[in-house]
Structures are given as C-alpha cells and as structure tokens.
Amino acid sequence: MSFDLVIFDCDGVLVDSEVISCRAHADTLTRHGYPITPDGVLKRFLGVSDREARQIVETEIGRKLPDSFEAEVKQATLSFYADDLSAIAHVGDAIAALDLPKCVASSGTPEKIRHGLTCAGLYHQLTPHIFSATQVKHGKPAPDIFLFAAEQMGARPEHCIVIEDSVHGVTGARAAGMTVLGFHGGSHCTAEHEDMLRRAGAAATFADMRELPGLMNRIDGESR
Missing domain, CATH: 1.10.150.240 (Putative phosphatase; domain 2)
Structure with a gap:
C-alpha cells in the first residue's frame, strides 16, 4: 500500500x-x-x-x-x-515536506476552521481542500467526514492516512477504513493522551511534527 x-x-x-x-x-x-x-x-x-x-x-x-x-x-x-492562537510547532514545515495531496477534515464550522488556519498562518497551505462536519450527517466518531473528504479528493479510504489528536477522531477514521497517526503534542494533551490514542486504534503516535514525514514513510513501508 x-x-x-x-x-x-x-x-x-x-x-x-x-x-x-x-x-x-x-x-x-x-x-x-x-x-x-x-x-x-x-x-x-x-x-x-x-x-x-x-x-x-x-x-x-x-x-x-x-x-x-x-x-x-x-x-x-x-x-x-x-x-x-498559534500553529502547532513545526506543522507548516511538516505540511510542506509531504509530497502528497492534503486536506483538512474538522469537527469545526467552516468559519472557525478558516479563521483558525488564517490566524495560525496555515490557510494558504491547505485551501481549498478544507472540509467541515457541517457538510455531513454525522460528526466524529462516525466516519462520515473522513469518507466525504476522501470522496471529494478522489482517494480510496484504504489509501488515506489521517492525523488526529482525539479518541473520537481516531475512532471515526478507523471506522472509515483509514490508517491513523495519533498526535499528542498539543497544549491540551495530558500524560495519558498517547495511550488513549493507541487504544482507540492509532497505528502510531508522535508528539513532534518534525517526526511526521519519517513516521509516514515507516508506516507505509510496514504496510507493503
């Protein structure tokens, strides 16, 4: 894969x-x-x-x-x-380093997502491929938003990798048949956050966005 x-x-x-x-x-x-x-x-x-x-x-x-x-x-x-508000440390560089199509699938409203990404200086890297739970019937932990994003981007679910920080998000992405990496480097994450993401089904976890490109390559190699 x-x-x-x-x-x-x-x-x-x-x-x-x-x-x-x-x-x-x-x-x-x-x-x-x-x-x-x-x-x-x-x-x-x-x-x-x-x-x-x-x-x-x-x-x-x-x-x-x-x-x-x-x-x-x-x-x-x-x-x-x-x-x-600030961007997650090093996430802009991580996005730029990934030579793949990218999109956002968020539980927030379109206005909130757009405003947050703009304030953090990330909007230009991800527009126009930004999708909100308001566009689907059921939000996370249902798989709807992930399946919708994949459909809009022309990708098969089994060939999608999702970066999530919540148990609901990991659960929804796994229900969509996607591989999930659990991020636990946000200021809201507690000591047990990593273990919660793994138990929910994350294939791997990480706390520093500089790890993301290498981690994706490793997961991809293991799945082939």
Missing part, C-alpha cells in the same frame, strides 16, 4: 486551539445554566462536533439552549483566537 492522501484534523493538530475552544465553550455553557470547566469540556467533548455537543447538553438539561448559543461561542472563540 502507498498513501494517496493525508487528512489532517484541525484543532489540536494544525492549530493549538483546543484549550482556547474549551474555554469559550465552558464560559458560554456556564452562563446558560450548564456549569462546566474548560477541562470538563475537553474531557467530555474533545473531537465531538459543536452540533452534537449541543444535543448532548440539551438532553442533559432537558431544554433547548438559546438560538444565539452558537453565535456566542463563536464570538468568544474568535476573540480568544486573536490574542492566544
């Missing part, structure tokens, strides 16, 4: 945004009667689409969140991005 497509998750893989996003969600949820810390958001909803996270919360509290909820989270997130 040789890989024909690299699929990157966005938050926590390309941009070091998970802590920021969790803070925005925690602040907004708490204000609307669902008290939760940023760490609680991280543990419960890492890799889950905003749409599905909202459904979970509404089921638990037994009522709908206000129509303005997404707009409030988005405004808080974008505000934090402007001051605090």
Whole structure:
C-alpha cells in the first residue's frame, strides 16, 4: 500500500486551539445554566462536533439552549483566537515536506476552521481542500467526514492516512477504513493522551511534527 492522501484534523493538530475552544465553550455553557470547566469540556467533548455537543447538553438539561448559543461561542472563540492562537510547532514545515495531496477534515464550522488556519498562518497551505462536519450527517466518531473528504479528493479510504489528536477522531477514521497517526503534542494533551490514542486504534503516535514525514514513510513501508 502507498498513501494517496493525508487528512489532517484541525484543532489540536494544525492549530493549538483546543484549550482556547474549551474555554469559550465552558464560559458560554456556564452562563446558560450548564456549569462546566474548560477541562470538563475537553474531557467530555474533545473531537465531538459543536452540533452534537449541543444535543448532548440539551438532553442533559432537558431544554433547548438559546438560538444565539452558537453565535456566542463563536464570538468568544474568535476573540480568544486573536490574542492566544498559534500553529502547532513545526506543522507548516511538516505540511510542506509531504509530497502528497492534503486536506483538512474538522469537527469545526467552516468559519472557525478558516479563521483558525488564517490566524495560525496555515490557510494558504491547505485551501481549498478544507472540509467541515457541517457538510455531513454525522460528526466524529462516525466516519462520515473522513469518507466525504476522501470522496471529494478522489482517494480510496484504504489509501488515506489521517492525523488526529482525539479518541473520537481516531475512532471515526478507523471506522472509515483509514490508517491513523495519533498526535499528542498539543497544549491540551495530558500524560495519558498517547495511550488513549493507541487504544482507540492509532497505528502510531508522535508528539513532534518534525517526526511526521519519517513516521509516514515507516508506516507505509510496514504496510507493503
């Protein structure tokens, strides 16, 4: 087997945004009667689409969140991005070193993905091949977004390699029949994060983006 497509998750893989996003969600949820810390958001909803996270919360509290909820989270997130967001260290060089088609498959909204990649200086390297869970019926851990991305890019799932930082993402990519590498170098990752990604089905794990090209070559060689 040789890989024909690299699929990157966005938050926590390309941009070091998970802590920021969790803070925005925690602040907004708490204000609307669902008290939760940023760490609680991280543990419960890492890799889950905003749409599905909202459904979970509404089921638990037994009522709908206000129509303005997404707009409030988005405004808080974008505000934090402007001051605090950065690219994952060395990811720009890693992207440039991969002589393969590349795309993004993220649980975020198109606007959030675009803004995050732009703030981190990565948008020009990946546009226009950027796909959002809003384009499919089910978000991660379902395989829909990965299969959609592969279809749009003209690649067979078994020839795709996915770079993910969440258990939901690894689970979804594996359900799509793809090889997954688990990244645990984001600021949100805890000591047990690597083991969680391996248990979810990651073929290998790494914490430094400079390792990615060599790791892909090694996995490709082992699969031939």
